[in-house]
Amino acid sequence: MSLARRDAAPVEGAPRWGLGQEEAEARLRQAGPNTLTRERPRSAWHFLGRQFRSGMVWLLLGACGVAALLGEVADAVAIATIVVLNALVGFLQEYRADRAVLALRALTAPSARVLRDGVSAVIPAAQVVTGDALVLEAGDVVAADARLLSAHALLTLEAALTGESTPVDKRVGALPDSTPLAERRDRVFMGTSVAAGTAVAEVVATGMGTELGRIAHLMRTAQVSETPLQQRLEGVTRMLLVLCVAVGALVAG
Secondary structure, rough: OOOOEEEEEEOOOOOOOOOOOHOOOOOOOOHHHOOOOOOOOOOOHHHHHHOOOOOOOHHHHHHHHHHHOOOHHHHHHHHHHHHHHHHHHHHHHHHHHHHHHHHHHOOOOOOOEEEEEOOOEEEEHHHHHHHOOEEEEOOOOOOOOOEEEEEEEEEEEHHHHHOOOOOOOOOOOOOOOOOOOOOOOEEEOOOEEEEEEEEHHHHHHEHHHHHHHHHHHOOOOOOOOOOOOHHHHHHHHHHHHHHHHHHHHHOOO
């Protein structure tokens, strides 16, 4: 059942733009909702526990215990400090990345005005599909990536997406796909907002297929590069392994 709220009269351009309700519902069933993929929430303890999955960490903890048993307090404290600092750095990196993905979801619009069967209708943003014609005005949050069909004095705020701090002038006119994101004046993007003007735009990407969705995907999947501290920890671990092997050989001999 559709949750759309329809206006009483068609708007200008309706015969040329937008989808029929049946076609829109079929596309929604095929493509799925227009949302950023939501994973099960993970607590801070989850990210902290991940820092102790490495064999290197457990080897260092073992060395710390041995040093403490032998009365080498300074060595035990030094090793424990390395382990704690490494865990803290890794925890902060992963936890902040996870919070950033949640922040991206907060940028998305709760609803959108589209043209359905030639009539302007307000629908949940999750029901927006490719081919829909978004009707935009000042104050709106753009519900999906879309190509402008008409625009009048349109300015959008794209700081969250491109870092551009000033309103961006948008206009009709197809640009090559190779055009840098910040220079795509013919497009509006999910999560950005309309600062001034009005427009009608055809949706070209929804959900994780949008530019905002790609950013969310990269933030979830990108490998966190090793910090200098982690690289040094790797070196210390190798040294300890060599030392253990050497001591074992001497004892066996």
